[in-house]
Amino acid sequence: MRRDVFQAIADPTRRAIIALIALQAMTPNALAEHFDTSRQAVSKHIKILTECELVRQEQSGREIYYHFNPTKMKEIDQWLEKFRALWEDRFSQLDNVLLNLKNK
Amino acid sequence: MRRDVFQAIADPTRRAIIALIALQAMTPNALAEHFDTSRQAVSKHIKILTECELVRQEQSGREIYYHFNPTKMKEIDQWLEKFRALWEDRFSQLDNVLLNLKNK
DNA sequence: TATTTGCGCAACCAATTAGTTGCATTTATA
DNA sequence: TATAAATGCAACTAATTGGTTGCGCAAATA
Structure with a gap:
């Protein structure tokens, strides 16, 4: 079973869970009250989040x-790091790249 | 069909595709040579990546x-932004939080 | 002590996913 | 012009996913 952070944050409910407990630690029951699903469904999400730490x-x-x-x-931030330069420099380098493409 | 960046980067093959074309634009055939799967499988991944822009x-x-x-x-970077403070300040704020929890 | 509460686990189910093969279409080439 | 190459699309399949319900167990409470 693949279990990495990227797969973990792919689900919107899990991202919402992360956002909630980032503010304050919570129990499964307390978390489930914020969603339309059952406690067991939330617990399954928590299990996945726990497994990938x-x-x-x-x-x-x-x-x-x-x-x-x-x-x-x-880990996610570090992966993004590789690409960050590509969008941060977009007003210098990338715009020229785009211009080149247009003029082809 | 849900199609957002988070779901798109969940698949390791798609992350590899992104890493490859970030360096240089490529055709599906050229991309497929880097993987063990068929060209069609790669094209499907590209389709998903295209749909979420x-x-x-x-x-x-x-x-x-x-x-x-x-x-x-x-978009991913902006989502991470909300949490970045939590790990960057972990040597000041967060350690205190953890100490408080331990002493409960 | 008997009952309620909070939780995890297992079994099951429908929908989605990642892959395959086969085919049609368009463009390049012999 | 006939053939080969590059690609997208459709149909199919096995595995995974996100959800459910039912259960058992341990801790709190009446």
């Missing part, structure tokens, strides 16, 4: 608080 | 050159 769990009695693990997000 | 095409006779569109990658 975007989320950590903290047991507290019978409740489990899920925390966001920002460190893992750096 | 990560890739632009430039017809040249019977060949089609696929170009990388870095602008669209900014």
Whole structure:
């Protein structure tokens, strides 16, 4: 089973879960209240997020608080890094590239 | 059919395609030579990348050159932006947060 | 102690995905 | 002009995905 951050953030519900727990650690039940799906469906998403280490769990009695693990997000940032230059320099280099294409 | 950048970059083959054409525009046949799959499979990936505007095409006779569109990658960068502070400040703010959790 | 609550796990299901093969179309070439 | 090459499209298939329901277990509560 492939389980990497890119596959994990592909699902909009999982991105929403990340956004929620980034503000505050939450239990599966608390999270499920924010969505139209069942708690089990949310738990499945959490499982995927946990397996790729975007989320950590903290047991507290019978409740489990899920925390966001920002460190893992750096992997995405590092991948983007390779391309960042291409859009940040677009007003100098890239515009010339586009002009060249147009004039072909 | 959901077609957004996050779903597009979820597939490792598509990320590899992006990495290749970011360096140089390529035709489907040229791209397919870099992978173990058929040209049609690669074309399907290109179609998905085109639909979410990560890739632009430039017809040249019977060949089609696929170009990388870095602008669209900014959407991912903007989404990451919300969380960037969480890992960049982790040696100041976040460590305190973690200490608080431990002492609960 | 009996009951409720919070949770994970397993089985199942429909939709989607990533791949295949076969075919039609257009452009280049012999 | 006949043939080869480059590509897209359609049909089909196996695997994966996101969801459901039902269950069991441990912790909180009446």
